Amino acid sequence: xxRADASLEFNGSSGMPTRGALTIRDLVKIYDxxxxxxxxxxxxxxxxxxxxxxxIVGPSGCGKTTLLNxxxxxxxxxxxxxxxxxxxxxGPDKPIAAQGADRIVVFQNGALFPWKTxxxxxxxxxxxxxxxxxxxxxxxxxxxxxxxxxxxxGGKYPGEVSSGMARRAxxxxxxxxxxxxxxxxEPYRAMDGLTKSIMHEALLEIYDRTKVTIFxxxxxxxxxxxxxxxxxxxxxxxCRLKKVVNVDIPRPRNYEVLxxxxxRLLVEETRDAVHEExxxxxxxxxxxxx
Amino acid sequence: MVSVSEVSRPIGIAxxxxxxxxxxxxxxxxxxxxxxIVVFLILWEIGSRSGEWFGYTLPHVGLLPPPSxxxxxxxxxxxxxxxxxxxxxxxxxxxxGFIAAQIIGIPFGLMLAVNKYFRDIFFPPxxxxxxxxxxxxxxxxxxxxxxxxMSIAFVTFLGAFFTIVINVLGGARTIDxxxxxxxxSMGASQWDLGGRRGRRDDLGRxxxxxxxxxxxxxxxxxxxxxxxxxCRHDLDRHCRLPFKHRHPHDRPQCHALAQxxxxxxxxxDHAQAAQ
Numbered sequence: 038x039x040r041a042d043a044s045l046e047f048n049g050s051s052g053m054p055t056r057g058a059l060t061i062r063d064l065v066k067i068y069d070x071x072x073x074x075x076x077x078x079x080x081x082x083x084x085x086x087x088x089x090x091x092x093i094v095g096p097s098g099c100g101k102t103t104l105l106n107x108x109x110x111x112x113x114x115x116x117x118x119x120x121x122x123x124x125x126x127x128g129p130d131k132p133i134a135a136q137g138a139d140r141i142v143v144f145q146n147g148a149l150f151p152w153k154t155x156x157x158x159x160x161x162x163x164x165x166x167x168x169x170x171x172x173x174x175x176x177x178x179x180x181x182x183x184x185x186x187x188x189x190x191g192g193k194y195p196g197e198v199s200s201g202m203a204r205r206a207x208x209x210x211x212x213x214x215x216x217x218x219x220x221x222x223e224p225y226r227a228m229d230g231l232t233k234s235i236m237h238e239a240l241l242e243i244y245d246r247t248k249v250t251i252f253x254x255x256x257x258x259x260x261x262x263x264x265x266x267x268x269x270x271x272x273x274x275x276c277r278l279k280k281v282v283n284v285d286i287p288r289p290r291n292y293e294v295l296x297x298x299x300x301r302l303l304v305e306e307t308r309d310a311v312h313e314e315x316x317x318x319x320x321x322x323x324x325x326x327x
Numbered sequence: 328m329v330s331v332s333e334v335s336r337p338i339g340i341a342x343x344x345x346x347x348x349x350x351x352x353x354x355x356x357x358x359x360x361x362x363x364i365v366v367f368l369i370l371w372e373i374g375s376r377s378g379e380w381f382g383y384t385l386p387h388v389g390l391l392p393p394p395s396x397x398x399x400x401x402x403x404x405x406x407x408x409x410x411x412x413x414x415x416x417x418x419x420x421x422x423x424g425f426i427a428a429q430i431i432g433i434p435f436g437l438m439l440a441v442n443k444y445f446r447d448i449f450f451p452p453x454x455x456x457x458x459x460x461x462x463x464x465x466x467x468x469x470x471x472x473x474x475x476x477m478s479i480a481f482v483t484f485l486g487a488f489f490t491i492v493i494n495v496l497g498g499a500r501t502i503d504x505x506x507x508x509x510x511x512s513m514g515a516s517q518w519d520l521g522g523r524r525g526r527r528d529d530l531g532r533x534x535x536x537x538x539x540x541x542x543x544x545x546x547x548x549x550x551x552x553x554x555x556x557x558c559r560h561d562l563d564r565h566c567r568l569p570f571k572h573r574h575p576h577d578r579p580q581c582h583a584l585a586q587x588x589x590x591x592x593x594x595x596d597h598a599q600a601a602q
Contacts, residue, residue, distance in 0.1 A: 066505050083548075088335060109508075109512060110511075111508055136511045136512055136514075137512075137514060138512070138513055140512070141513065142478040142509070142512045143504050143506065144508070144509065146505065147505075148503075148505040148506055148508070148509040150506060161510075162513035162514060165510070165513060165514055165515045166513070166514040166515075210513075214513060214514070
């Protein structure tokens with residue numbers, strides 16, 4: 038039960054997660070509709086199943102983060118609909134989704150509060166929502182940090198631990214709120230290869246345990262195939278869904294899969310799709326500069 | 328069996344304290360600072376005694392009493408009760424003004440930072456009043472306040488108030504948007520968090536949650552400012568201590584502000600004494 042607290046509700050018979058289904062339908066986002074009219078997202082649709090580890094890849098500036106911001110409720114949408122478990126997050130009558138703890142974002146450069154210890158950071162969500170008292174929230178935070186291998190570091194400040202530990206703590210801070218969807222915006226971008234590989238395994242361990250739906254934006258195709266159930270390749274701006282790559286590598290995964298033939302083929306398949314869009318993005322950039 | 332970490336922890340703390348003192352004494356900048364003060368006093372002494380020693384009185388500096396005479400005079404008044412009474416009275420005035428400025432200035436600065444309407448209404452008059460030097464308020468303060476003490480405390484208050492408000496406003500407005508989004512993502516809005524949380528049925532509990540959330544938000548904003556100050560402080564000191572181990576007023580702005588107020592106050596006292 039302890040672990041289930043931080044995870045999802047499971048269907049008793051099948052053991053499959055029953056919440057966290059994300060549906061994006063004909064989403065359009067135009068920045069500055071009264072001025073320059075930059076179309077960032079153009080009728081983009083996606084269907085993410087409950088408990089899916091969904092990887093979003095695409096050229097720089099294609100609108101990946103715009104999608105994430107729309108889901109998180111940081112940005113409004115121009116038209117289209119986003120549903121979370123059949124509940125309308127945003128649509129024609131509600132251009133911006135209400136922010137809430139059911140969709141927690143893990144940011145690119147980390148957003149742990151530097152004036153709080155790791156445990157206080159983790160306990161912040163349940164406390165601010167009034168779900169747990171400070172004492173209970175801290176106890177829960179220490180428990181969850183210990184599960185993530187950070188038991189000894191609960192009393193440390195973010196500046197006193199490594200970037201990998203801070204990132205793990207941030208994911209724990211998200212999970213303590215029992216989100217339906219975890220939104221990760223290139224969380225391992227600034228990390229070196231070794232730390233990244235450790236973080237991948239840590240994230241996979243958390244995912245295998247919680248089966249929370251993960252919406253993960255990345256530029257790293259190997260990362261996308263290694264972690265994800267499905268890889269959604271987006272076109273260059275304006276963002277549309279170009280291709281969905283189903284990753285049928287069985288879980289739990291470890292680093293041995295990186296040298297396997299199916300993995301290599303999937304990376305190639307994804308790379309072909311992304312490369313084509315990257316060239317288009319480059320040409321578009323040149324045209325805009327000219 | 329006692330673990331190594333348990334045994335080494337107190338030793339480590341003692342070592343770090345000792346090494347801090349050793350580090351301070353071993354730092355070049357510390358000794359450079361000491362030499363600078365000594366050289367300043369020597370130059371002051373020479374300048375003040377220029378007429379006596381060289382037969383030519385230097386302008387301005389030559390009119391000042393030399394530091395050695397100041398030290399002798401100070402040692403004489405040190406034993407007098409009136410001297411310490413003056414200290415007490417001065418501190419009382421300064422602290423009254425400074426604490427009042429904090430009590431009013433910090434919430435006011437936070438309100439300016441978090442509420443657009445509040446800022447639109449109160450920031451323009453604040454900016455009109457801010458450039459007026461505190462000493463220019465003296466005649467007005469004598470009219471406003473019934474006692475001389477209150478007038479002095481008011482002038483001190485003004486000296487601190489505008490600086491505090493600008494510092495709080497600047498600190499709160501430079502909060503990284505990631506932190507605000509993280510907070511909002513975890514279920515808190517920018518100001519009124521409780522109103523959106525419809526989970527609570529009981530109205531009283533909902534209000535309690537709202538106020539707790541507001542307090543948490545203030546703590547968030549103030550904590551961010553404190554963290555920013557801590558970073559600056561760390562750069563100055565080349566060492567890092569967790570914020571909880573610091574004295575709450577151990578911040579450069581507070582020191583600078585207190586010193587500025589003290590200097591201003593001392594100047595005003597001297598001006599009054601001269602009159």
